[in-house]
Amino acid sequence: MHINDLSTxxxxxxxxxxxxxxxxxxxxxxxxxxxxxxxxxxxxxxxxYLGIPDENVLDEAKIFARSHLHKLLYKAESTTIxxxxxxRALELPxxxxxxxxxxxxxxxxxxxxxxxxxxxxxxxxLDFNMVQLVYQTDxxxxxxxxxxxxxxxxxxxxxxxxxxxxxxxxxxxxEPQFSYCRKIMSKLWDAEELDELPEYMKICFMAVYNTANExxxxxxxxxxxxxxxxxxxxxxxxxxxxxxxx
Numbered sequence: 001m002h003i004n005d006l007s008t009x010x011x012x013x014x015x016x017x018x019x020x021x022x023x024x025x026x027x028x029x030x031x032x033x034x035x036x037x038x039x040x041x042x043x044x045x046x047x048x049y050l051g052i053p054d055e056n057v058l059d060e061a062k063i064f065a066r067s068h069l070h071k072l073l074y075k076a077e078s079t080t081i082x083x084x085x086x087x088r089a090l091e092l093p094x095x096x097x098x099x100x101x102x103x104x105x106x107x108x109x110x111x112x113x114x115x116x117x118x119x120x121x122x123x124x125x126l127d128f129n130m131v132q133l134v135y136q137t138d139x140x141x142x143x144x145x146x147x148x149x150x151x152x153x154x155x156x157x158x159x160x161x162x163x164x165x166x167x168x169x170x171x172x173x174x175e176p177q178f179s180y181c182r183k184i185m186s187k188l189w190d191a192e193e194l195d196e197l198p199e200y201m202k203i204c205f206m207a208v209y210n211t212a213n214e215x216x217x218x219x220x221x222x223x224x225x226x227x228x229x230x231x232x233x234x235x236x237x238x239x240x241x242x243x244x245x246x
Contacts, residue, residue: 020044020057030061035068038082042089045069049093066090084109098171100135103128134176138183139166145187162186180218187211 025031034040045065051058073086088094094102107124110116146162169185219227 020061030064038072038086041065041069041072042085045089046093046095049095099174100128100131100170131176134179135170138179139163142166142183142186184211184215
């Protein structure tokens with residue numbers, strides 16, 4: 001890595017935004033000569049979304065990089081890998097996407113990359129398929145649980161949106177070894193207002209309330225620790241918002 005490499009600085013931005021001072025002129029504006037570095041501009045644009053309030057230099061970096069990336073996209077051949085990367089980055093920053101979905105896209109792009117290593121490609125595809133199989137198994141388990149609850153049969157107003165809840169869990173907990181946690185996150189909801197609800201609504205709440213107790217029981221069994229009180233305080237369960245029509 002070189003000390004003057006914009007791409008390197010962009011990805012090491014994590015600590016301080018002033019690392020970009022070397023790429024700004026005397027007036028504090030980003031130097032025009034860096035606009036020819038497509039890879040660096042892409043990295044700068046991605047890094048600008050990691051800023052915190054009042055990090056003005058990153059707000060300026062975002063405007064600067066976006067403007068020049070649009071110009072480069074207009075000039076680039078629509079079939080080139082660079083064009084695909086530019087359009088995708090401008091649509092949505094990579095760290096705002098689900099990593100596994102992003103991995104699939106990069107695998108497809110890597111196939112057409114000059115100097116592509118077949119062994120690396122094969123390993124990436126194998127990893128993707130293995131993790132996908134884990135997700136599919138998790139979803140099958142959740143589908144069985146959902147059918148046993150039979151909420152959509154007992155309550156006509158219940159939304160049948162298990163897949164959305166599961167996708168939310170996957171986006172938060174993507175590592176394949178955390179299947180149990182991922183499935184629990186797909187089941188969560190808020191039972192705080194149970195006593196205020198009419199009787200017919202309590203049926204729905206009680207069905208999912210047992211899920212929290214299941215998690216607490218698992219934790220006690222595995223760790224000897226009762227997490228239920230902390231679960232009620234720390235986790236504001238969302239499933240009812242996705243199951244019920246407001």
